[in-house]
Amino acid sequence: MNVLDITYHGETVTLADLPEYRKFYGKLTSGVWEPKTFRTLSDQLSPDITYIDIGGWIGVTPFWASRRARRVIVVEPDPKCHAVLKALLPRYPNVSLTECALSPKSCLTLNAVDDFGSSETSALDIGNKGCSVEVPGCSMGELLKKAGPGPVFVKIDIEGYEYKIADELRALDRAQVRGVQLAVHPALYEKSLAGLAPFRRGRTLLATLRLARLYRELERVAAVGKFSSLVTYLISGVGLTRSPRGADILFLNRTPPLQCRGPDHTLGGRKPLPSESGPAERDKAS
16 A cells, blocks of 8 residues: 655654545645644643544544554544555554444444545444445443553544444543543434434434533533534534534543653644654753
């Protein structure tokens, strides 16, 4: 597989050089693709954090995070993405791949919206008829066991299936977890429902509210995506719009585990680790 180095949000990352992703790479390097996600990761990751990226796609966020976290666990069920991630993994020794979908089920159907390899593959029944595959499931408990002891930060972006597995998501409500960024996709969830439009919209509103109130140990940050508050998002972003808008909900631990802060985590870059410094810099450090 051909690869290319792309610089975005302060890190140079090696990704797959495939024609179907080149237009997206332009958005990535320009900084317009999910800048708040990278700001959150920059703020929350450090050399003692294990980062779990559930829905890692082709590695854009997990490989970027590998420069800032102790370990990265990528969870991705899409068969085409497996090939991309496996080809790149040797370049990232602190990244491991778990080929499954987060689910309480041992096996589930994964549906492609256009084709596998896109960022819209979902376990909801919303894809192309016949363009589906059976994949293994894994529980949140299994993933936390893989992470081992120590603080954990989790990003979840599973294209609407988050609405179906609230109990699995609730398993993150523990002291070990420093925080959770949960992407909600109300338009996809609404599309999966049966019934009249007002009924489906009402169910979507209530389900989104429940997701925003999942945790006790973890406290929801006031802003929801581009909206200043949860209420504003539910009204303007979900209820009173033609198609509900997706958003990221950030939850942070009220009493995060004690940890030493590592190098500067700003989007402008990070200070090099001792192993990356030249001889002069190492001499100064000693």
